[in-house]
Amino acid sequence: MDNATDSVGPPLWLLCELTYRCPLHCVFCYNPVNFNSVENELDTEGWLRVLNQSRELGSVQCGFSGGEPLLRDDLEILVTEAHQLGFYTNLLTSGVGLTEARTTALKEAGLDHIQLSFQDSTKELNDFLSHTKTFDLKHKVARIIADHEIPMVLNCVIHRLNIDYIENIIEMAIELGAECLELANTQFYSWAKVNQEHLLPSKEQLVRAEKITNEYRDKYSDKIRIIFVVPDYYETRPKKCMNGWGNVFLTISPDGTALPCHTASMLPGAAFPSVNDHSIEDIWYHSEGFNRFRGDAWMKEPCRSCPEKENDLGGCRCQAYMLAGDPAAADPVCDKSSEHGKVQQAVEKAQIPAEQQKTEHPLVFRDAKSSQKLEEDGVVF
Amino acid sequence: MSTESTISIDAQQVASVAKPYKLQFEKAQDSWVLLYPEGMVKLNGPAGEILQRCDGKKNIESVVDELEAAFEQKGLLKDVIAFLEIALDKRWVALSAPVEHG
Numbered sequence: 001m002d003n004a005t006d007s008v009g010p011p012l013w014l015l016c017e018l019t020y021r022c023p024l025h026c027v028f029c030y031n032p033v034n035f036n037s038v039e040n041e042l043d044t045e046g047w048l049r050v051l052n053q054s055r056e057l058g059s060v061q062c063g064f065s066g067g068e069p070l071l072r073d074d075l076e077i078l079v080t081e082a083h084q085l086g087f088y089t090n091l092l093t094s095g096v097g098l099t100e101a102r103t104t105a106l107k108e109a110g111l112d113h114i115q116l117s118f119q120d121s122t123k124e125l126n127d128f129l130s131h132t133k134t135f136d137l138k139h140k141v142a143r144i145i146a147d148h149e150i151p152m153v154l155n156c157v158i159h160r161l162n163i164d165y166i167e168n169i170i171e172m173a174i175e176l177g178a179e180c181l182e183l184a185n186t187q188f189y190s191w192a193k194v195n196q197e198h199l200l201p202s203k204e205q206l207v208r209a210e211k212i213t214n215e216y217r218d219k220y221s222d223k224i225r226i227i228f229v230v231p232d233y234y235e236t237r238p239k240k241c242m243n244g245w246g247n248v249f250l251t252i253s254p255d256g257t258a259l260p261c262h263t264a265s266m267l268p269g270a271a272f273p274s275v276n277d278h279s280i281e282d283i284w285y286h287s288e289g290f291n292r293f294r295g296d297a298w299m300k301e302p303c304r305s306c307p308e309k310e311n312d313l314g315g316c317r318c319q320a321y322m323l324a325g326d327p328a329a330a331d332p333v334c335d336k337s338s339e340h341g342k343v344q345q346a347v348e349k350a351q352i353p354a355e356q357q358k359t360e361h362p363l364v365f366r367d368a369k370s371s372q373k374l375e376e377d378g379v380v381f
Numbered sequence: 382m383s384t385e386s387t388i389s390i391d392a393q394q395v396a397s398v399a400k401p402y403k404l405q406f407e408k409a410q411d412s413w414v415l416l417y418p419e420g421m422v423k424l425n426g427p428a429g430e431i432l433q434r435c436d437g438k439k440n441i442e443s444v445v446d447e448l449e450a451a452f453e454q455k456g457l458l459k460d461v462i463a464f465l466e467i468a469l470d471k472r473w474v475a476l477s478a479p480v481e482h483g
């Protein structure tokens with residue numbers, strides 16, 4: 001036994017990002033902006049190895065996400081293996097491609113849970129609000145999931161363009177029979193960062209949405225559990241990102257790169273290890289990438305001497321890098337950060353009514369062409 | 382946890398782990414755990430011993446009999462019921478009517 005193994009717990013949460021391919025073009029997608037240049041998806045054998053090695057190490061939750069994981073035709077094989085190994089298996093999907101036949105197969109494979117997301121990128125926003133295409137698809141998929149008695153959580157990314165329709169979203173979730181609805185305010189990484197000025201809601205919008213959410217919580221407490229994730233730009237202390245770096249979460253990206261969180265590939269420094277070259281045990285306990293921000297020895301001021309440092313561990317390393325230019329800096333969401341002004345500036349701008357706001361560029365939809373252009377422009381997040 | 386629980390549990394009833402929870406022994410945790418969507422409850426020793434016997438087949442009385450035999454103790458019914466009240470409140474378990482034999 002060595003010391004690292006003694007002090008660090010197992011990667012309880014394994015997230016398998018099976019592919020970056022996706023039929024959708026969401027403006028808030030958290031896949032890297034350069035997803036288009038990622039090639040060589042891990043093959044079935046590679047994923048089976050990941051599942052076996054992680055489970056051996058003590059992982060218990062396994063999420064299959066993407067992109068759209070249903071685009072992998074070996075999904076059923078992977079769910080079967082994960083289930084047999086004793087994982088609690090979660091599928092994170094847009095529902096596109098979740099047919100009756102595949103749902104039956106996934107249920108037989110031992111799938112425990114589905115997180116179904118609304119993908120109301122603004123191209124579809126009208127459909128969504130007018131209860132046409134999106135509603136029909138969601139309704140169909142949700143019914144299939146319910147018929148197969150697979151527990152379901154609905155997830156809707158909330159932002160400036162849909163937050164005023166929050167009651168419609170909650171009503172729809174109730175109608176679809178979800179036992180839980182996650183209203184996740186956009187976190188500003190990747191494509192959402194590119195589109196931030198279009199997506200950050202005003203304080204007024206946020207207060208109204210929370211008030212309505214609470215009213216629904218009271219009214220339907222026996223029917224549905226509603227989780228409301230506040231956008232951290234409106235906080236004065238950062239979130240305890242991923243519950244600590246290399247503490248619980250292990251993400252494997254489509255090409256086999258292992259990451260402490262799904263956006264960490266943006267960070268400067270040595271490349272993160274790949275499951276093609278190393279075992280999960282080596283990666284989790286011994287790699288430089290996973291040890292980089294463990295504990296608090298890496299912290300700088302104001303975090304290092306902060307009495308609250310254990311509460312949030314300095315916040316998010318990616319946000320520190322994006323806003324302060326240094327992944328070891330305090331997350332600028334914290335009002336003790338010298339860069340907190342940048343967050344305040346963005347928040348101030350969000351208070352300007354849409355019709356008076358001058359934006360730098362129109363909404364950028366997540367697609368191959370934009371990905372290529374952003375990469376050429378040197379955008380890293 | 383409220384001590385004035387309104388739930389009344391009858392020892393003839395049958396308890397089972399409720400959906401979406403899944404009970405299993407975790408070697409890495411050296412304990413029984415309940416898994417649920419995106420989370421895990423690590424159970425203490427007695428909770429694990431009780432829940433692993435709540436198989437949806439035997440009634441609570443039989444669960445108590447088994448525990449008393451396994452641990453060479455008497456009078457565990459009260460403790461088991463007290464735990465199941467908490468577990469019901471947390472929706473970890475579901476109760477069904479006594480199983481008909483014959």
